[in-house]
């Protein structure tokens with residue numbers, strides 16, 4: 408799957424309070440969370456996103472709280488993929504679990520300009536910015552299995568089905 | 578094979594003799610936890626996947642009382658659904674009345690014991706590391722999976738050893754230990770890694786003070802933070818539970834990725850400036866910074882020892898004009914103890930508000946939001962932009978002595994300079 412769109416650029420240590428304020432956490436609807444994405448600190452962000460756009464960010468993207476509402480909000484806002492120099496541990500897992508594509512690519516970040524066109528081809532392992540391509544490291548096999556299933560929920564569904572069929576689970 | 582605490586606990590939970598750093602293993606959990614904000618999403622995913630029964634109701638704990646009394650209909654409705662789920666599943670460890678906030682309540686109830694592997698849908702899961710448990714923060718979907726299967730995959734992390742030495746001077750607290758560590762490691766210095774806190778200075782601290790240190794391991798990006806249990810840990814745990822536990826220590830020749838030595842002997846009280854908890858300077862560098870609000874409490878500093886420190890400063894004093902001081906005991910038990918020992922009266926006499934037990938204003942959703950013009954000193958763990966209300970509100974983090982002395986002075990002060 409190739410994601411193509413304009414770049415929304417962010418710096419280092421974008422935290423989950425900035426991505427989605429805690430006042431919106433009693434909601435789990437991706438559409439509602441999408442409208443609230445970055446709403447406190449970068450008002451109007453959701454309006455500026457065209458479906459398919461990408462976030463390019465610096466180090467430690469998604470640090471702070473474990474709220475999974477953060478990757479859900481980004482996806483709900485219409486962002487197709489987040490490319491960062493590095494991700495916080497919880498955000499990294501959660502993004503994959505809920506099916507928000509992400510990629511680690513410090514070289515691409517260094518050359519990314521806000522508003523420019525970019526594409527991310529996670530299957531082929533490359534990020535393209537301004538006509539130049541950068542390779543990204545492959546995901547560990549445990550994560551590929553989850554990605555291939557379409558996220559942790561379908562992965563879970565398949566395991567439950569197998570266990571019910573084999574009688575391990577009622 | 579020599580191993581760290583992290584390796585030993587993960588190996589046991591994975592049913593292996595030894596696990597290597599960098600290896601991915603599937604581990605069984607001893608306890609799965611979630612709270613008011615992360616459980617609703619976890620249950621949505623649990624049901625979406627077609628799960629119907631949790632793996633073991635006795636190994637699940639849902640603590641949904643962070644923001645009592647309820648702030649709005651949405652939260653009240655969400656927690657009501659959690660109560661129904663827990664009743665149906667036979668989950669007895671469900672708390673959503675006035676008991677208090679999870680990271681303080683779970684250890685208080687004896688649910689946290691040395692050697693446990695815990696997965697918790699909250700970033701401050703690491704707080705439990707103060708008792709020698711390996712407690713890992715996860716997202717809601719990961720916890721939904723754990724609720725169904727009792728296990729999850731984990732990368733065995735390298736461990737950074739943080740060694741505190743020396744004897745802290747007056748008004749230097751465990752909060753200053755961890756702020757000094759943040760200054761050194763930065764907000765991502767321990768990303769994907771475990772931190773093992775050790776050193777002779779920890780021996781001076783009670784578990785209640787050690788929680789403050791373990792609590793902020795996540796602020797450096799760590800998978801979790803953990804401390805080797807000692808007699809104080811065991812006394813704390815034995816006083817609260819009959820259940821067996823397993824004291825796990827790193828081998829003397831275990832391999833640490835690096836060691837950071839911090840001498841607390843010549844440290845002065847510290848403050849983290851907006852908007853990162855690693856933005857740490859001595860409190861005296863900020864003197865004359867006027868404040869409008871001071872908050873004492875939270876999972877970082879809302880225990881009895883913290884309230885005693887606050888009372889020590891506030892006794893016979895008044896909160897400065899133009900400053901709002903709110904004090905939030907973390908749990909009902911702490912609240913009752915503070916009531917009985919007269920601390921609450923000292924607070925009220927000083928002009929403070931005493932909040933009901935819970936998280937208070939820490940996440941900007943309950944009990945004291947900030948405006949664009951507010952300047953706040955809080956004993957919390959995070960000062961990200963917008964964390965406590967308006968994005969322009971200035972949030973400083975400190976220990977309790979600095980916060981209480983600041984409330985009295987109306988501006989940031991170093992308690993060493995103003996208190997005898």
Ligand code: SF4
Nearest residue numbers: 701875876936939940
């Ligand atoms: S006190 Fe703050 S950091 Fe701690 S659990 Fe509550 S909201 Fe989270």
